[in-house]
Amino acid sequence: MSIMKEQEHQEEHMPKEEQDQQQSPQDAAEPMENIESVEVSEEDPRIAELQKALDDSQRQVEKLREDLVRYAADFENFRKQKEREARVAGERAVENLMREILPVVDDVDRVMQHSAATLSNSDQARPFVEGVELLRKNLMNWLDKKGVKKIEAQGQKMDVNFHEAITQLDHPDAEPDTVIEEYQAGYMLGEKVLRHSKVVVSK
Template sequence: MSRKHHKEQEEIQEQETISAGAAETPAEETAAIPAATEADMDAEISARDAEIQKLREEVMRRAAEFENFRKQKEREAALSGTRMLENIVRELLPLIDDLKRLMSHIPAEMQAMAEAKPFIEGVELIHKNFMSLLERKGVKEIEAKGKMLDVNFHEAITQIDAPGAEPDTIVEEYQTGYTLGDRVIRHAKVIVAK
């Protein structure tokens, strides 16, 4: 029995050694795992923070690009509207010129006739309403007569001797010029003093 007992004790001791070793290993591993995991987690958190920052910057960049795109399209739309208005006004200017010529060439006898008065007033009213509409849209006549020639607004078609007038003074307006906002849509054609 002694041998059997001895063998049992050896087995018990062996099991205790294995158990003790097993008990120590998980404790060591548990102590090592949190340290390694904490360092890994810190590295992963830092990497994710960097990725989040990168994504935030990308979102901000895209938002800025979109805002710039939106503003550019608004400017293009406004410019397109202005160009369209400018083209329409250019097409209407000959009609306005015709109305002005008509009003300036009504014979004095006709102006004195009572029957012609409503016709003359009607033409003047049409011209006035036309000009009022254009002014509301930002169209203005360029002042010319009596002003000094300014090539930004005036086009000299000829020079004449004009006693008492300084050289390059506009003595007569041949065709009215117009601006739309800051843009000249038609230069005033003028006659200037020599």
């Protein structure tokens, strides 16, 4: 029997496991090549398209989020501006109302200064004087509740922030630039001057 026939005879009677182990390297590499070809085939173009669509969606979501934050900030600024405008308008309305009432206060003060001493000596006029005093008291209480305060002037150092000098006079008992007479009372609304006190100042 020739050598080739003897090898064929041996392979025919060799167990299958040993035959598999004796396969050539080329035959063993074929399954790996098939696996790689399968993996490559899984790189479907649709995956890239889906990834691109996902990235686009994420960018759109981020843009919408930024827009929402900006709109919320704009709305908050708008709300604060309207609140500020409403507050300023309310303060201006109160300020104008107080200025309109001040002449009434002046009239009541003049009645008290020039007529009270004379009328109080008359029994018939006393109820009138008491009525005027009560009116002034109630009026000043109302102004006080609204935040209106009388500016102190008599005997104070002249202050252009609160006083308006209408004239200057020599006064032996007063230091220079001292208020020696109040011609018209001044008032403040909170920290704001409604009307400066008109005063006479010593030289």
